[in-house]
Amino acid sequence: MSRIRSALLPPALAILxxxxxxxVALVISGASPLTALGVMIGQVGQGTTAVDIVNSAAIYYIVALAAAIGFQMKLFNIGIEGQYRLAACVAAIVGGLIVLPPVLHTLVIIVVAVLVGAVWAGIPALLKAYRGVSEVISTIMLNAVSLGAIAFLIRPDSFGVLQGNNISTKPIEPSGQFPGLDTGAGTIFGMVVVAVLLGVGYWFLLNRTRFGFELRASGESATAATAGGVNAKRMVIIALVLSGAVAGLAGLPEVLGRDFAYTLTSPQGYGFTGLAVALLGRNHPAGIAFGALLWAFLDKSAIALDNIGVPRDIVLIMQGSVVLSVVVAYEVVRRYELAAEQRRVAAQLRGAPAADKEVVG
Structure with missing residues (x-):
């Protein structure tokens, strides 16, 4: 009963x-909460909104999985933003320069993105493991470095192509593109399937492999894990590199399914959103999927708020409130469970002497 309560009570409190x-935020803005919710839900059936939600959720899901891998080791990979953007840029450059048979061409682009993300995350991993440098500081700094590297790579005198007022990499040939599903109201990215497979692989890795057990054990207590024979430095390196490798895939849904190139105006900000989605999903693959869909829904349906005179920026308050609610709810329940356990132990200790006297008598 206690286990079920611990599983269901936090999300219920978070939702409320x-x-x-x-x-409260909507009332302050002068709108009815029920009206705003009804308008946002109605927007899902308009135009390409539903497809856009699925596509955005897939990207958020990939980024959140990358963050969750680090969170399992109590590592904060703040550099996901730079890792996925640099990986997408380099992968698009390689994809535009080569021509291979279909499928093989796409696989090469994917592998390049994974390797670039892993290598870029490997820098803070080595600094953390062998020099004790905080991964938060090193990954934030590398975000800035990655932006400079991208600007250099897509210059016209490097690998860039000037198209009107925008600069992009050379377009990827159809053989390298990842076909999607045409629903009639828009095309669902083919990389959505990859996102689902990543979620299954993440669950299997954590719950059905020795590495997953060592990863979680190291996150709970590095000292205890080391005493049990786990190499703490190796786990730090593997966790961050694996996080970077997954992050490297986050830019590919749009590169391979819509834009077929990387440009200076390519979408950004997914890395920081993924951290929030991972926290929202409590690092569980199913929870992250729910969080990604909720975040994408709020993003894409916000346009409907303009129709009732509510600024769409109110959605930012909603998203922040959701994350804050989850953090607060789980902390409240954790403290309640801890206090309850302390009371049970105290009651048992008070009853122990009386029980001993009865046995002696």
């Missing part, structure tokens, strides 16, 4: 708390 905060 988030709903209350969002309702």
């Amino acid at each position: 708390f988030a709903a209350a905060l969002c309702a």
